[in-house]
Amino acid sequence: MNQDSRTACITGASSGIGAAFARRFAAEGYNLILHGRRQERLETLSNSLQERFGIRTQIVLAELSNSEELARLEQLLATSLTSTSLSTTPAMPRSSIFMRSLLMVKKLSSAFM
Numbered sequence: 001m002n003q004d005s006r007t008a009c010i011t012g013a014s015s016g017i018g019a020a021f022a023r024r025f026a027a028e029g030y031n032l033i034l035h036g037r038r039q040e041r042l043e044t045l046s047n048s049l050q051e052r053f054g055i056r057t058q059i060v061l062a063e064l065s066n067s068e069e070l071a072r073l074e075q076l077l078a079t080s081l082t083s084t085s086l087s088t089t090p091a092m093p094r095s096s097i098f099m100r101s102l103l104m105v106k107k108l109s110s111a112f113m
Contacts, residue, residue, distance in 0.1 A: 009033040009077055011064065014041035022049060031056040035073060037063060 008025040012018030014036035022032055026049040034057055036042050046057040060076065062069035 007031045007033060009035060009073075011035045013045060014038040019045055026053040026055050029053070029055065033058045033060055033076070035060045035062060035064075037061060 006029065008021075008030045010018055010022045010025065010032055013022045013032075013034040015038075018036065022034060022045060025032060032046075032049065032055060034042050034046055036059075039059070039061055042059045042061070046059055049055060050057055060073055062073050064070045064073070
């Protein structure tokens, strides 16, 4: 697989385990879609990861408990990505596109342990 085509969507990336997953995927050369609600923290993380690992990032601000905002993120994933993995936080809704992606995360996560 072409390194440039690998993209991971990290939900809750502004802190905690989401930020940790973002750093891990970036270290593996994945471009990232960083989701969260705190723009300043996401921008800081995005800039740091781009500088350190030379990856591309995209920030998506959305409240995933809001069905319209969740649909917007799902549409982004469905239309703009060729190879996507997903890292999720426990609070994230279990919609169909996200559930299909969770198996990919398990495979990738085991490589880090």
